[in-house]
Amino acid sequence: MSSSPVSDPSAPPAPPARLEAHVIRNAAGASAEVLNYGGIVVSLRVPDRAGVFADVVLGFAEAERYLGAHPSFGEIVGRIAGRLTAGRLRLPDGSTHQLVLNDGPNHLHGGGAGFGRRFWEVRRVEADSITLHYHSPNGENGYPGALDVELTYTLRADNALVVQTSATSDRVTPLSMAQHSYFNLAGEGSGDALDHQVQIFAEHHIPAADAAMTLSGHLTPVGGTGNDLRQPRRLREVVPQLFGGHGEHYFIRATAAAADAPTRVARVYEEKSGRVLEVSTNECGLQFYTGAKLDGSLIGKSGCAYGPHAGICFEAQGYPDGAHRPELGDILVHPGTPQKRTTIYAFSVA
Template identity: 35%
Template sequence: MDIYSLPDYRNFEHKINEKKTHLFILKNRTGMQVAFTDYGARIVSILVPDKFGNLRDVVLGFNSIHEYLQADEQYHGATIGRFANRIANGQFHLDGKKYTLPRNNGSNCLHGGPTGFHSKVWDRRTSFKKKIEFCYVSPDGEEGFPGNLKTTVSYELTEENEIIIKYKAETDKKTVVNLTNHAYFNLDGEGQGDVLNHILHFPSDHFLPIDESQIPLDNEASVDGTAFDFRSPKKISEDIDKDESQLKHGNGYDHTFVNHQPISQVAASAYSPDSGIRLEVFTTEPGIQLYTGNFLTDKDTGKSGRKYSSRSAFCFETQHYPDSPNHPQFPSVVLEPSQILESETIYKFSIKKEI
C-alpha cells in the first residue's frame, strides 16, 4: 500500500491575480491531518488512520497550486458558490427581473460559473491548530449574480476525527446562494482505483429525478424499487449500471437525495471494507448530491502519481436543490439583505468494526 504524506507547503506558495496562496495544516491527537489551501478555500488532503493503523489520504487532489490551475477537473475539494450544482439555461428570475449567467455545462450554469468561488483566492481570517476560516467578497454582478456577497467558510478538526464545516453569507441586495464543498472521496486512498466496492447508506426515501441535461424535474420521487434505494446499505456497484433512465441521465449517480435528518443524525455514510474507514455526514442542508465521479476522464494525475479515472471517487455534496431559483416549490435559496445565511456540515471519520 502507498505511504501517504501531506504535500510540500512550498508548492502552494504562489500568486494568482496578485494574491498569494498557501497551504495550511490542521492536526489532532489521534493522528488525523487535514491540509487546505486558500485557492478555492479547498481541502487538499485528509489523512485518516485505517483499520491497520496506517494513514490514508482519502480525498483526491494535487501536490501543487500549479497542478490545480492546470487540472481538467477544477472542483477538487473546493468551496463551491455562488450557486452549487446547476441552474437551467443559465438564467433565473428574481422579483420579476431576469438574471443571465454563463453557461459552462452544456446549456446550464454549473457551480457558480467558470470563475466561481473555486477559482478565487480567499482571505484567511483566522488560523489555529485545529481551526481555520476563509473569507471572500463576491462583487455585485460577478458571474451574473446580484448583490455584494460576503462569504466565510470555517473548517475545524476535532479530536473525534470530525471536520466541521460552517458557512456564513451576507448580501446587500436580494440574491440566491447555494454553498457546498466538492471533496472527492476514496476511502481506500486517493489513486487506489475505483470506489465501486464502497458501501453507501442514505436513510432518505426520496431523491430528485433529472432530465437529460441533469436538471431536476419538478417533484421528488420515491426511491422504492429503484437503484436509488440506499436505505439498506449496499455497494455502489450493485445498481450503478442498471438499465434505468435516471442512471443514464447522470452516467451513474449524480443526483440529490432529500435529507430530513437533523444535524444530530447521520444523513449519509460510506464505508470501505478494504480500509475499514467509514465516513458519516451530518448536515443542516435539505439535500445531498451523490456523485460517483462519472465524468473523471484520466486527464488528471493526482498526488500519488496515478490517473483519476471514471468512478475513482465519490462526492457527498451537502446543499440546497439544483436549479432551485427556477422551482418555487423547492426549499428557498433566496437571501435578503436583512438575513444571514448559516449552514453546517460535518464529515466524521472512524474505523468500522467487522461483525
C-alpha cells in the same frame, strides 16, 4: 431585469503574492491541508482500523495545479452548486437574471470562475481550524447582490471535518454552496471506489430530465428505483442503475436554519481499510456523484491516474432552482439575516 447572455470569464483572477497552503491537525494525528484558493481541501489524512493514516481525498501533488482545469477537486463550489438549466435564475420578486453558461446549455457550480476558482482571504488559522473569507461583488457571473462569505474548516478530536459557512448579502440573492471533495476511503491512490458500501438516508430524490442534466423539478420517491440507497449497497452494483452512472440530487428538507442541528444523511464503508465516513448536514439536499466522468487523464498525488469512480462526492447543498422552487429547498439569503450552514464529514473505523 437581465435577459441577455453572459459570457463566462474563463481566465482565473490575478493571484495574490503567493498561493498559500495551511495544514490543520487534531491531537489524534489526523490532518487536513487547505488552500487559500477555492477553499480547496488538498488532503485529508485519517486512520484505518490498524491505525495507519492515509489521504482519503483526490487531488494534485502540486498546489499550482489547482489553478488550471480540474473537476472541482476539494473546492467550495458556488454561488449555486449543481446545474441551473439554461443559466436562468428567477427570483421571488419576478426578476430574471441570466447567469454564465459553462456546462453546455447550463450554468454549473457558480460558473467557470465560481467560488472554487477564486482566491479567499485567510482570516484566522489555529492548530485545528482555519477561517477564510470571500467577497463576491454584485453581478459576478450574473448573480445579483454583493455577498460576503465566511468559511471555517475544523478538524475535531474525533476525526470529523466540520465545514461551516456564514453569508450575508445587501439584497435578496440565492446561495447554495457545497464542499466538493472526492472521497476514496481506501486511499486516494488505491484505484476505484466501486467496492465502497454506500447509504443515503433519503426518501425522495429529484431526477435530471435529460442527458444535459436539465432540472426536472419532480420530487420522486426512491422506492423501487436504482437511486434507493436507504440500505447499504456496493457502488459497483448501484452505478449501472443510475442515470448516466452519475448519481442524483436527494431531497432532505424544504428549509434549513442556522439553529437546525446537522442530521445524518449518508454513510460509506470501505471493507479493506475499515474506514467509515458519515455525512451530516443541516442543508436541504445532498447531491451524490459517483465520479463517473473521471477518465484517467488526471494524475493524482500518488502518481496514479484517476479513472471512473476513483472517488465519490457527497455535496450537501440546496436544490439549484430553489430560488424559484422553495418547496424543494429554500436557498435565498435575505439582508440582515446571515445564512449559516454546517456539514460534517465524520471518520471512524468498523
